[in-house]
Amino acid sequence: MDARASLKEKAKQGTPWRLLALLMAMTAIGPATLNMMVPALPGLTTTLRTDAGTVQLTLSLFLLSLASAQLLLGPLSDRFGRRPVVLGGIAITVLASLAGLAATSIHALIAVRILQAIGAATGIVMSRAIIRDLFDRNRAAAMIGLVTTAMVIAPMVSPMIGGILDTTFGWQAIFLFITCFSAIVWVWAAATLPETRPEGFEHTPGVLAHDTRILLGNTKFLGYVLAAALGSGPFFTFLGAGPYIVVTMMGRASVEFGFWFALTSLGYMGGNFTVSRLSQRFGVDALILAGIGIEFAGAILTIVLIAIAPDGGPIIIFVPQAIIAFGNGLMLPNAIAAAVSIRPQAAGTASGITGFTQMAIGAAATQAASIMISHVATPMPMAWMLLAMAVASGLAFALLARR
Numbered sequence: 486m487d488a489r490a491s492l493k494e495k496a497k498q499g500t501p502w503r504l505l506a507l508l509m510a511m512t513a514i515g516p517a518t519l520n521m522m523v524p525a526l527p528g529l530t531t532t533l534r535t536d537a538g539t540v541q542l543t544l545s546l547f548l549l550s551l552a553s554a555q556l557l558l559g560p561l562s563d564r565f566g567r568r569p570v571v572l573g574g575i576a577i578t579v580l581a582s583l584a585g586l587a588a589t590s591i592h593a594l595i596a597v598r599i600l601q602a603i604g605a606a607t608g609i610v611m612s613r614a615i616i617r618d619l620f621d622r623n624r625a626a627a628m629i630g631l632v633t634t635a636m637v638i639a640p641m642v643s644p645m646i647g648g649i650l651d652t653t654f655g656w657q658a659i660f661l662f663i664t665c666f667s668a669i670v671w672v673w674a675a676a677t678l679p680e681t682r683p684e685g686f687e688h689t690p691g692v693l694a695h696d697t698r699i700l701l702g703n704t705k706f707l708g709y710v711l712a713a714a715l716g717s718g719p720f721f722t723f724l725g726a727g728p729y730i731v732v733t734m735m736g737r738a739s740v741e742f743g744f745w746f747a748l749t750s751l752g753y754m755g756g757n758f759t760v761s762r763l764s765q766r767f768g769v770d771a772l773i774l775a776g777i778g779i780e781f782a783g784a785i786l787t788i789v790l791i792a793i794a795p796d797g798g799p800i801i802i803f804v805p806q807a808i809i810a811f812g813n814g815l816m817l818p819n820a821i822a823a824a825v826s827i828r829p830q831a832a833g834t835a836s837g838i839t840g841f842t843q844m845a846i847g848a849a850a851t852q853a854a855s856i857m858i859s860h861v862a863t864p865m866p867m868a869w870m871l872l873a874m875a876v877a878s879g880l881a882f883a884l885l886a887r888r
Contacts, residue, residue: 501619505628507677508615509635510670511571511608514578516639518605518663519547521647522598525656532656535591543591543598550602551609552844558610559837560693567615567833568680574607575671582667585660601663606840608670609636613836617825618681623765626772626822630760633818637750637757683830696831700838706827708885710839712773713820714846715881718874719780719809721847723749725854726867727806731799734864745803752807756814769819770887776816777879783809784872791865802864809871816878823886850874 522543529540562570581600588594616628650658700706731742756776764772787805794801825835850870857866 503677504615504619505631507670507673508608508612508632510673511575512612512632513635513639514575514608514663514667514670515551515602515605516636517643517666518578518582518601519544519551520640520643521650521659521663522656523644524648525651525659528651529591529594529656533589533591533594539591539595542595546595547598547602548844548848550599551606552841552848554603554606555610555837555840555844557837558607559614559833559835559840560697562611562614562682562833563693563696563831564690566680566682567611567618568674568678570833571607571611571674571678572671574604574611575667575674577601577604578607578667579604579664579671582660582664586657586664597660604667609840610833610836613821613825613839614833615678615681617822617829617832617836618683622822622826623768625826626764626769626819627761629822630757630764630814630818633814634754634757637753641747641750682833693831693834696828697834697838700828700831700835703827704885706824706835708881708887709773709820709824709827710842711881712777712878712886713817713824713839714843715874716777716780716813716816716820716878717843717847718850718878719784719806719871720749720753720813721850722854722867722870722874723802723806723809725851726858726864726870727802729855729858730802730864730867734862735798737799741799745799748803748807749810752810753814756811756816757818759811759815760818764819764822769823772819773816773823773882773886776812776814776819777875777882779812779815780809780875781812781872781879783807783812784868784875787868787871788865791863791868795863802867809875820882 526540526543527537529535529543530537533540558570558574578601581597581604585594585597585601588597612632613629616625616632619625620628646662647659650656650662727746728742731737731745760772783805786808787802790797790801790805821836821839824839825832827835854867854870857870858864
């Protein structure tokens with residue numbers, strides 16, 4: 486029995502925790518590499534003799550590259566296999582992070598960050614495709630729910646690690662840490678990750694182009710992708726507006742925002758955990774609908790609390806946001822699993838399209854919310870935007886995915 490068949494057999498018998506741990510580590514590279522640099526950004530303006538706007542490009546172009554790379558990595562994994570793309574992508578992150586140690590100008594650092602992002606996108610795309618290779622649709626949702634907890638834990642702890650490294654050793658220590666972490670994951674993947682791409686299908690460029698056209702022309706696929714992306718919109722909306730509301734409008738310290746934000750992360754992780762327990766029992770469609778409904782309820786609660794207790798402090802937005810995050814954690818793994826199951830032989834391509842759409846809409850929501858909230862004196866516009874995103878996700882699911 487080859488490694489692929491052995492892994493599939495183990496997956497049928499129970500949860501392959503060793504594989505899931507590897508996929509979580511692969512997934513964590515992206516958000517960790519993104520967020521670990523945040524505490525060092527103010528100091529870079531002085532160290533590299535530049536301005537804050539140029540330094541900000543190390544984040545914005547990282548996000549753009551992280552999103553765009555997923556459109557390339559997915560089809561490459563369908564063409565050449567999951568394993569070589571995983572090893573090649575993580576290797577790019579390792580080499581780019583090493584190059585970051587030698588960067589002496591902001592332009593060199595921006596180039597390094599773009600390469601880091603291209604490699605870091607590998608774990609996000611490949612973990613979803615690998616899970617779909619091994620599990621049916623409902624079971625895949627449970628496994629994706631477990632793996633995506635890395636997308637929450639990494640942003641929670643990586644800024645703290647980055648701040649300690651920057652303060653103690655300088656910003657170059659952050660790149661050294663990312664190099665070591667990525668190298669460990671690469672060795673781990675090289676030693677244990679088998680090829681999981683389905684056999685028995687052609688994977689020529691012509692076939693991949695045909696699969697892409699079929700996916701983009703499939704109403705159910707587009708419905709699941711848009712439900713996932715728009716359903717993540719409330720989180721990104723809050724990411725853009727929340728800090729301004731808490732720090733500027735409410736006059737609280739930024740560290741207090743960080744403590745309250747942990748409540749949101751716990752809500753999302755709770756949703757993920759629930760998916761791992763209920764997806765096989767109720768099916769992905771039922772849990773997507775439940776997740777969107779919970780997000781809708783959380784958005785309504787936000788509007789109500791702001792209306793009746795405008796001076797209630799952070800609790801009036803963070804408690805509803807925890808509810809919304811729980812619904813997002815319930816909806817998102819199921820929507821992703823459904824999207825990558827439409828055409829299993831093109832799971833990599835489907836994963837790339839899904840990831841790109843989610844990040845593109847998320848970036849737009851973050852930017853729109855931050856601009857909108859800076860011109861008002863109340864959190865209410867953010868609350869209405871949360872509701873609009875939840876409604877849009879529900880419409881995409883009802884009108885497209887459920888047809």
